[in-house]
Amino acid sequence: MKGVLLVNLGSPESPTPKDVKPYLDEFLMDKYVIDVPFLLRALLVRGIILRKRPEKSAEAYKKIWWEEGSPLIVLSKRMKAKVEQDVSVPVSLAMRYGNPSIESGLQELSDKGVTEVLLFPLYPQHAMASTVTILVLAEELRKKKFPHMNFTIVPAFYNQxxxxxxxxxxxxxxxxxxxxxxxxxxxxxxxxxxxxxxxxxxxxxxxxxxxxxxxxxxxxxxxxxxxxxxxxxxxxxxxxxxxxxxxxxxxxxxxxxxxxxxxxxxxxxxxxxxxxxxxxxxxxxxxxxxxxxxxxxxxxxxxxxxxxxxxxxxVPCLNDDDDWCKTLSRWIDQWAFQTEEQIV
CATH class of the missing domain: 3.40.50.1400 (Rossmann fold)
Incomplete structure (x- = not known):
């Protein structure tokens, strides 16, 4: 059975230093984000950046936080809901950092009997600190916890x-x-x-x-x-x-x-x-x-x-724009039914 995992960046649980700090730690300690040896990265992130940055970042998050929660999470969920209505396969949403996690997204698909996963990083352009880190973590999780799954990767769609x-x-x-x-x-x-x-x-x-x-x-x-x-x-x-x-x-x-x-x-x-x-x-x-x-x-x-x-x-991002959601749905169904015109 086929299914799709849409993956975006992520967000802290709340705009407070208490929740921003572990989010920043997970993000900045990623070797694909700050690509220096672990000890140097830990010294830089945990010894310097995380001493003051959480308070400053929390203030920034407070400025943009919505009543429903993090704008990125809310908008991603709205996009996923529209896509889900238009496709013939299960769709799950995950974040590279924070929740819902990639592991929880894969588990949700696995519980529905999905064995063929379209792994869809929601980044138009390919980069180490966005696309690559998603693919690496997903593959690590697949080997450890979801060996029955196979992945098909959606490449950068910057010029589609x-x-x-x-x-x-x-x-x-x-x-x-x-x-x-x-x-x-x-x-x-x-x-x-x-x-x-x-x-x-x-x-x-x-x-x-x-x-x-x-x-x-x-x-x-x-x-x-x-x-x-x-x-x-x-x-x-x-x-x-x-x-x-x-x-x-x-x-x-x-x-x-x-x-x-x-x-x-x-x-x-x-x-x-x-x-x-x-x-x-x-x-x-x-x-x-x-x-x-x-x-x-x-x-x-x-x-x-x-x-x-x-x-x-x-200018706002594409977010849950109707035409964009229809495009995502069409790409997914083209993969699901193996039509000639598809992005993967």
Missing amino acids: KDYIRDLSNSIKKHLEGFEYDHLLFSYHGIPERHVRKTDVTKSHCKIDGSCCNTPSPAHEFCYRHQCFETTKQVVAFLGIEEGKYSQTFQSRLAGDKWLEPYTDVEINKMPEKGIKKLAVVTPAFVSDCLETLEEIAMEANHQFKEHGGEEFKA
Whole structure:
């Protein structure tokens, strides 16, 4: 019997330091997130970051927390409910960090008799700290507790025509009536070394002005290339003219060289360049979360206006958009019935 496990990032149980701390510990101690030796990672995370970060992060979560709970969890559940209504196989939802866990999601499917699992990381672009860590943990759990299961992996869908169409139409819908001077595509940042580590050729990724535009097998797993390609295809779909859009990376940690240009730095410079009305879209996420609702819609908005900007529009993620949920359902059923046109 076939079934689907949708996997998103995750969230603390509540916006309190008590619940944020174990969530951050699980997240930051992941060797695919902070990819340094365990002892150094433990010293950095548990000896330094977790001393003050939980209180600060809890305050940020409080700003965006909904009455029903974490926006990311609530929105993921709404998306899952719509998908579940339209497909012919069982669907379970899991988070890489926090609850519901990947183990509980697999257990739910197993209890329903599922042996063939479509493992679906809800990330358009492939990255170590998102896609890879989900796949590694799921495989570890399969070997230990669910040996009767087989996995089929949904690859990065950053350039799938259905995804590009739904993302583009969503952007167009949310920007209706807003005459922006500039549209910024802000992607979650990662350390540059992560890009090099996922380079299957071990030589292509130079992170310069040409490697992402030069065809290579490395692009199948290159986060940077896939971000640029998503932007390129959305811009083409919407017919946005050159000079009216740009791309940046957000949410960096101190101490490492991360993908550039940085979102906050670029946004702060825009008003002096004559950009007074700014729209920001965050295509690295399919569900709104702390990074979109607080970092962009609140903090970036504030900083833009502090530097002379006038109007700011944060475009929501796809969330439980009806067309997007129908696309997910169609992809799932194409896999379930092994039709010719499918994403996996």
